[in-house]
Amino acid sequence: MTFDLSCAGARIKALRLARSLTEEDLAKKLGIPHCDIVAMEDGAGMPTLEQALALASALDTTVDELFRKQDDATVPQKQPGMESLTELYKIGSGPSSSHTMGPEKACNLFRNQTPEANRYEVILYGSLAKTGKGHCTDQVIEKTLSPLPCKIIFDTATENLPHPNTMDLMAYNNETLLKKARVFSVGGGAIRFEGEAEGEQKHIYALDTFNDIARYCKKEGLRLWEYVYNTEGSGFRDYLSTVWRAMRQAVAAGLEEEGILPGGLNVHKKARHLFNLQHVDETAETKANRLIAAYAFAVGEQNACGCRIVTAPTCGAAGVLPEVLYYQQKKNGYTDDEICRALATGGLIGNLIKTNASISGAECGCQAEVGSACAMAAAALAELFDLSIDKIEYSAEIAIEHHLGLTCDPICGLVQIPCIERNAVAAMRAINAVNLSSFLSDTRKISLDKVILTMRDTGRDLSHRYRETSEGGLAKLSIYE
Numbered sequence: 001m002t003f004d005l006s007c008a009g010a011r012i013k014a015l016r017l018a019r020s021l022t023e024e025d026l027a028k029k030l031g032i033p034h035c036d037i038v039a040m041e042d043g044a045g046m047p048t049l050e051q052a053l054a055l056a057s058a059l060d061t062t063v064d065e066l067f068r069k070q071d072d073a074t075v076p077q078k079q080p081g082m083e084s085l086t087e088l089y090k091i092g093s094g095p096s097s098s099h100t101m102g103p104e105k106a107c108n109l110f111r112n113q114t115p116e117a118n119r120y121e122v123i124l125y126g127s128l129a130k131t132g133k134g135h136c137t138d139q140v141i142e143k144t145l146s147p148l149p150c151k152i153i154f155d156t157a158t159e160n161l162p163h164p165n166t167m168d169l170m171a172y173n174n175e176t177l178l179k180k181a182r183v184f185s186v187g188g189g190a191i192r193f194e195g196e197a198e199g200e201q202k203h204i205y206a207l208d209t210f211n212d213i214a215r216y217c218k219k220e221g222l223r224l225w226e227y228v229y230n231t232e233g234s235g236f237r238d239y240l241s242t243v244w245r246a247m248r249q250a251v252a253a254g255l256e257e258e259g260i261l262p263g264g265l266n267v268h269k270k271a272r273h274l275f276n277l278q279h280v281d282e283t284a285e286t287k288a289n290r291l292i293a294a295y296a297f298a299v300g301e302q303n304a305c306g307c308r309i310v311t312a313p314t315c316g317a318a319g320v321l322p323e324v325l326y327y328q329q330k331k332n333g334y335t336d337d338e339i340c341r342a343l344a345t346g347g348l349i350g351n352l353i354k355t356n357a358s359i360s361g362a363e364c365g366c367q368a369e370v371g372s373a374c375a376m377a378a379a380a381l382a383e384l385f386d387l388s389i390d391k392i393e394y395s396a397e398i399a400i401e402h403h404l405g406l407t408c409d410p411i412c413g414l415v416q417i418p419c420i421e422r423n424a425v426a427a428m429r430a431i432n433a434v435n436l437s438s439f440l441s442d443t444r445k446i447s448l449d450k451v452i453l454t455m456r457d458t459g460r461d462l463s464h465r466y467r468e469t470s471e472g473g474l475a476k477l478s479i480y481e
Helices: 005-018 023-030 034-041 049-058 063-067 097-113 126-130 137-145 210-220 224-232 236-256 271-276 284-304 320-332 336-356 370-384 389-401 419-443 448-461
Strands: 091-093 119-125 150-155 166-173 176-187 190-193 308-310
Touching: 005 023, 005 034, 005 063, 023 034, 023 049, 049 063, 091 097, 091 236, 097 119, 097 126, 097 137, 097 166, 097 176, 097 190, 119 126, 119 137, 126 150, 126 166, 137 150, 210 224, 210 336, 210 389, 210 448, 224 236, 224 336, 224 370, 236 271, 236 284, 236 308, 236 320, 236 336, 271 284, 284 308, 284 320, 284 419, 320 336, 320 370, 320 419, 336 370, 336 389, 336 448, 370 389, 370 419, 389 419, 389 448
Parallel strands: 119 150
Antiparallel strands: 091 308, 119 166, 166 176, 176 190
16 A cells, blocks of 8 residues: 555644644554654654554544545635624623633524423533533523523543534423534634534635735725724724723723632632732832733633623633723723724734634633733734834734743633733733834744744644643642642
């Protein structure tokens, strides 16, 4: 048997990632060194016949399919373009966009489709099962499907899932199964039903890379926010105004509260304490850092309590963007119109990441959540400062580049440790990224588009233990010791 390795490496990698397997996972299944998988995927190594058969079995395909020539393949093409920013900025309840907002939306749709049901059963898989208790997934499902009874099963054993956040919904009338649906919570509160192609969502942006958008804006003499406003159409400015109002309210509410966060970790709310913790000899820089951190903790603590926040791009990262803009408005008096323009530019960056990589911690780790939020905040701040398109791009690129590999490892599956503190750190990093870009944008070597794709590949290569499963990293620590 001969093999065509010119395309097989990319196909092996694509199938491995589609089954949420790391290189280490696949190597273990085949009983070969990790470096052999790397070599195969790079096209630098040829599998033996036995390895080819084992690869096909592990990847649920055939040897012929695995090694056929590319021109014989039917390769699905991603529909070009991007969705509206109204699908990115969503107002809802925490603590997790993928673990509470997504399942809530799925259950609402499924309940409306099954009016004859008198009971439900829901099976949670992957990250939804492993961190569902900490994220209150079971509580939001029961609440959404109430008053009808719902049996919830946490299946932590099933592997090779089509998406790390997979759930099955079953509607019954007594013992008769009326309807069954499989749903994927794909991040940021968005969901997709099995059988629904990713391209079926409505794409209103024709362009889906920063390079293409920047070229168009420069040709037409547009700021990035103007491109967004023109594409989104009438009423979008009002939508952003509502988003900004909800963000401000979350900060203000969080600064007023004290006490213990729910969940059993005995974590004290710190936002109010930080906000009021003034020193006589406090420098301007220290005060700025303290206030920014206070605003971040305020939103993070509101999210942890299941209160009303805005996904930016997710619940777990909801404190980064608003705290940066809130501080600037308080300090420098920027108008709401100026803030909304900054939100438009920041949202555009988030949309590019969502489209070309992921904003889901279960897919790509926390770099996809807090890293993306940091990039959004950096771009928004650069827009607020009226920096050039190139400097806005560099700000976002710096922000996400220095979050590459960031793991999602919440203790007990709660969006508290290290999540809340991480929002504060990312906000300050966003400010630093803008400052650096204003000096060095002419010397950069890496584009934002390339860094986004690198984040995608890095995240998918992360062990599942570091992708919102609470099985590795900080999640393994006991805070009671």
